[in-house]
Amino acid sequence: MPKLSPADVPEVKLDPAAAAIEATMTREQRRGLFEKPGMVVYAIVELTSKSYTGHAEDEDKDPQVKVRVTGCEVARSDEDAKALIEARRAMYRGRQIDGTFDEVGKGSLHPNAELGLLTASKPTEGELKEHKRQVEDRRRAEYVR
Structure with missing residues (x-):
């Protein structure tokens, strides 16, 4: 693994593989991004480093560092988008407080409250497993007919 001096700050490049993003978007979202330039969708993404350059002393x-989106969930409702926007704003305010920016924005400094409300209305792991079981049961019943 390369060692950087404390003064080095690597440039981050996004790998062009976007399958993780596309798979989580609805047909309408994909069409909207194409047909309406400037359209915005909100997502939670997971980035994984895939390669690096410029690490040799004589380089x-x-x-x-090149990163790839390896996990993604795109907001599919206004409620989801609002929660992600509030989380982003809260994280931005945190960076301002940490000294990255000069001004502090308005609103709650605790995005977990907003995300907690959002996730409370979403299915649990147990509910997802039950749903999958019911789908499989229906599939088996149709096969038997």
Whole structure:
């Protein structure tokens, strides 16, 4: 693994593989992004580093790391989007407080409250397993007919 000096800050490049994003978007979202330039969708993404460059001492390149989206969930409702927007704003305010930015925005500094409300209305793991079991039971019943 490369070692960076404390002064080095790698540039982050996004790998072009976007299958994790596309798979979580609805048909309408994909069409909307194409047909309505400037349309915005909100998502939670997981980034994984895949490669790096510029790590050798005699290398004439700045350090760079390429990341790929390896997990993604796109907001499918206004309620989901609002919760993600509030979480993003709260995280942004946190960066401002940490000294990255000069001004502090308005609103709650606790995104967990908003996300907790959102996740409370979503299915649990147990409910998902039960749903999958019911789907499989229906599939078996149709097969028997």
